[in-house]
Amino acid sequence: xxxxxxxxxxxxxxxxxxxxxxxxxxxxWKKEIPECTLTWKQMIGPxxxxxxxxxxxxxxxxxxxxxxxxxxGLFWAAVIGVIxxxxxxxxxxxxxxxxxxxxxxxxxxxGKAWPWVYLACTVIPYFxxxxxxxxxxxxxxxxxxxxxxxxxxxxxxxxxxxxxxPVLYNTMEKIQTVLVLLVVAIAIIGGIxxxxxxxxxxxxxxxxxxxxxxxGIDLAFVLGAIAxxxxxxxxxxAQSNYIRDxxxxxxxxxxxxxxxxxxxxxxxxxxxxxxxxxxxNVNRFKKWFSEATKEHFVVFxxxxxxxxxxxxxxxxxxxxxxxxxxxxxxxxxxxxVMEQMLGPWFRVMWWLAVWxxxxxxxxxxxxxxxxxxxxxxKTNWLRxxxxxxxxxxxxxxxxxxxxxxxxxxGLGLNQPVTLLVIGASLNxxxxxxxxxxxxxxxxxxxxxxxxxxxxxxxxxxWAVAFFGYFSMKLIADIPSKLGLV
Numbered sequence: 001x002x003x004x005x006x007x008x009x010x011x012x013x014x015x016x017x018x019x020x021x022x023x024x025x026x027x028x029w030k031k032e033i034p035e036c037t038l039t040w041k042q043m044i045g046p047x048x049x050x051x052x053x054x055x056x057x058x059x060x061x062x063x064x065x066x067x068x069x070x071x072x073g074l075f076w077a078a079v080i081g082v083i084x085x086x087x088x089x090x091x092x093x094x095x096x097x098x099x100x101x102x103x104x105x106x107x108x109x110x111g112k113a114w115p116w117v118y119l120a121c122t123v124i125p126y127f128x129x130x131x132x133x134x135x136x137x138x139x140x141x142x143x144x145x146x147x148x149x150x151x152x153x154x155x156x157x158x159x160x161x162x163x164x165x166p167v168l169y170n171t172m173e174k175i176q177t178v179l180v181l182l183v184v185a186i187a188i189i190g191g192i193x194x195x196x197x198x199x200x201x202x203x204x205x206x207x208x209x210x211x212x213x214x215x216g217i218d219l220a221f222v223l224g225a226i227a228x229x230x231x232x233x234x235x236x237x238a239q240s241n242y243i244r245d246x247x248x249x250x251x252x253x254x255x256x257x258x259x260x261x262x263x264x265x266x267x268x269x270x271x272x273x274x275x276x277x278x279x280x281n282v283n284r285f286k287k288w289f290s291e292a293t294k295e296h297f298v299v300f301x302x303x304x305x306x307x308x309x310x311x312x313x314x315x316x317x318x319x320x321x322x323x324x325x326x327x328x329x330x331x332x333x334x335x336x337v338m339e340q341m342l343g344p345w346f347r348v349m350w351w352l353a354v355w356x357x358x359x360x361x362x363x364x365x366x367x368x369x370x371x372x373x374x375x376x377x378k379t380n381w382l383r384x385x386x387x388x389x390x391x392x393x394x395x396x397x398x399x400x401x402x403x404x405x406x407x408x409x410g411l412g413l414n415q416p417v418t419l420l421v422i423g424a425s426l427n428x429x430x431x432x433x434x435x436x437x438x439x440x441x442x443x444x445x446x447x448x449x450x451x452x453x454x455x456x457x458x459x460x461x462w463a464v465a466f467f468g469y470f471s472m473k474l475i476a477d478i479p480s481k482l483g484l485v
Contacts, residue, residue, distance in 0.1 A: 014274045019099075019445060023112045024379070027099060027274040034252045036287040040294035045173045046242035047299035050089070052176035053235050053368060054300075055183055056131045056361025058228030059307035060354050061328065064315035066225060068330040070214035071320060072199075072206030077222065078308055079207045081229030084466060086301045087459040088431075089231075089239045090293055091438045091452060093248075096240040097288050098450050100250030101272030103240040104372060105379050106441045107434070114437075115380040119373065121433065122234045125426040126369040129155060129405035131362035137328055138355040141335070142348065148409045158363045159402040163395060166263040169245035169256050172367055179360035184303060186353035191310035193342065196317035203309060203316075223428035223470045230304050233427020237434060238368040241375065249288040250275070257371070257391050268390045270383035282449045307357075314350075370398040428474070432467035439464060 013026035063078055095106045108115045129151060136151030165171025206212075213222070227233055244251035250273050255266030275281050315330060318337040324330040331354055339347035374393035382388045439460040442451050452460065 008276070019274060020109045022109055024105070024109055025271050025383075027101075027272055028269075030250070030253065030273040030275050033098075033249055033275045033281050033284045033288070035284055036249070036291060038291065040291045040298065043246065043248065043291055043295045044299055045169075045246050046239060046248075047296045048180055049172050049176045049242050049364060050231050050235075050239055050300050051180050051303045052360035053238075053364035054228070054231045054304055054361070055180065055307060055356075056134065056358035057232065058225060058230065059304065060183075060311055060357035061134060061331070062221075062225040062228050063308050064312045065330060066214075066217075067312035068315040068319050068324055068334075070217060072202040072312070072316065073209050073212045073214055074217070074222070074225075075203055075206035075312070076208060076210045076212065077226050078229040079305075080466065081226045082301065082304050082308070084459070084463050085230035085232070085236060086296065087456060088435060088438070088463055089236055089296060089300065090289075091442055091456065091460060092237060092239050093243050093292055093296075094289065094442055094446070094450075094452070095438075096244050096251060097249040097285065097292065098446060099272035099274065100244060100252075100254050100269075102244065102372075102375050102379075103237055103434075103438070103441075104375055105271060106445075107437050108376075108380055109445070110437070110441065115376050117433070118234075118237075119376050121430040122237075122369055122372045122376065125233055125430065126365055126401070127404055127408065129362070129408060131358050131365060132158075132405065133409065134328060135355050135358035135362060138331070138351050138358065141332055142351055151409055152406050154359060154362060155366070155402050155405050158359075158366055159398055162363075162367055162398060163259060164262055165259055167256055167258050168263075168367070168371075168394070169242065172242075172364075175363060176360055179356050179363075180303065183353050183356045183360065184307060186349055186356075187307060187310045187314070190314050190338070190350055190353065193346070194314050194317045194338070196313070199313040199316040200309075203313060219470075219474055223474050226470060227428035227431055227467075229308065230300075233430045234372060234434075235365070235368050235427070236431070238372060241371055243292065248292060249285065257374075257394050260391055260395060263391070265389065265391065270379045277447055277449050285450055366398060366401060370394050370401055373397045428467060429471040432464065432471040435460065435463040435467055 008029045010029055010031050012029045014029055016026065019027050058078070058081075063075070066074055092103050095101065095103045099106065104115075104118055107118060132151045132154045133147060135154050136149070137147040139145070139150040139154075140147050161175065162168065162171060230236070231239075243249075244254055245256045253269075253273055255268045257268070258264060258266055315334060319330050319333045322333060324333055331351070335347035335351045338350050371394060374390060374397050377397075378388065378390050378393050382393070439457075442460070443457060
């Protein structure tokens with residue numbers, strides 16, 4: 001949409017014909033987008049958090065599970081999934097770089113029903129504490145006790161840690177940096193020690209076996225694995241929040257969520273800003289987008305690909321072809337095989353890597369889901385309520401989700417892979433939904449000078465088709481699963 005207003009005053013509302021308002025207040029004029037004086041190295045942080053979100057699902061569990069049970073024939077879907085998510089995440093970033101709003105607020109501008117839809121998309125798939133349960137299972141192998149007990153301890157520890165850090169984003173970046181570096185380092189060591197040329201040859205073959213489906217594999221599992229080849233689901237939407245908290249572009253004008261116990265309140269406006277598309281401003285935006293693209297490629301894309309390949313190759317090299325049982329038994333068996341190779345320390349090291357990956361994702365999921373939920377509620381229904389700040393809402397939702405996870409575990413639903421597949425398959429459908437929505441707001445609302453070029457437009461179309469195909473297949477398969485046909 002071309003910009004029609006030339007004469008404006010900073011702080012004035014942006015007319016509806018430039019950026020739709022609907023039920024939300026209009027954007028506010030700013031004279032300029034901040035200049036990008038940072039290199040991509042200095043911008044590192046948001047993608048570290050996203051990598052931590054990704055490590056404990058597809059990278060450590062679902063794709064190694066596929067390699068252990070079925071080999072590498074399906075890995076074409078993992079490669080396509082990671083590449084697609086890389087470009088999707090950058091389109092999620094685009095809206096926040098331009099406006100300083102989260103992408104969920106951008107979606108809400110297109111109709112008053114959308115906040116309710118995305119609230120459901122954020123809450124329902126992440127009620128299942130599969131990551132904390134997986135971490136609890138690993139700890140129980142090492143020190144005894146029950147999976148549920150250690151999962152509950154893990155959930156509560158995460159909620160406490162997030163509640164005590166003065167600035168939420170800084171807490172997440174520090175913890176996830178440690179966990180991601182630890183997990184990747186151990187994974188690479190494990191990959192070197194268990195190196196099997198045949199595993200990587202088979203991976204290369206599987207990466208180009210487009211359309212192949214292993215016999216007997218469940219469609220919900222396939223959709224879940226594709227969604228979690230990367231962060232997956234609503235988790236990708238949080239990239240918008242993280243770059244804003246890091247101070248990218250128009251996010252420099254927006255405050256951050258702080259702890260009500262140890263932090264100092266910061267002002268977070270319900271809606272964002274708009275700048276005139278002068279040559280200087282457009283060039284500044286392009287510099288921000290270029291550096292953000294490099295940061296996301298080096299940190300998110302490379303870490304995700306390396307993690308999937310190495311951890312899946314270890315699974316294939318150590319336990320493929322064995323009687324592996326169900327769920328996470330293959331990871332337990334991996335550790336026992338490694339113990340035979342180099343002793344108990346190697347088994348413990350590998351299990352610690354898997355535990356770290358699962359807990360990094362459990363941490364990321366709790367924080368991300370509470371962040372997105374509180375963002376939707378505050379922006380759409382409580383934006384004029386000064387008592388309910390973003391911070392108060394965030395910590396209320398955080399502890400609600402934590403206690404809900406404890407309740408689910410208490411009811412006996414504690415099979416990690418089952419919980420992961422439930423959440424992942426739902427998130428695959430969510431990705432179809434927001435891929436379509438991104439295509440709309442980034443091409444129909446943003447001006448051409450700030451929107452995606454032809455190549456990225458085609459990638460968005462591809463994402464809609466890719467996730468749409470698998471989502472429709474999954475939905476069509478529901479009647480047979482329920483025994484209705």
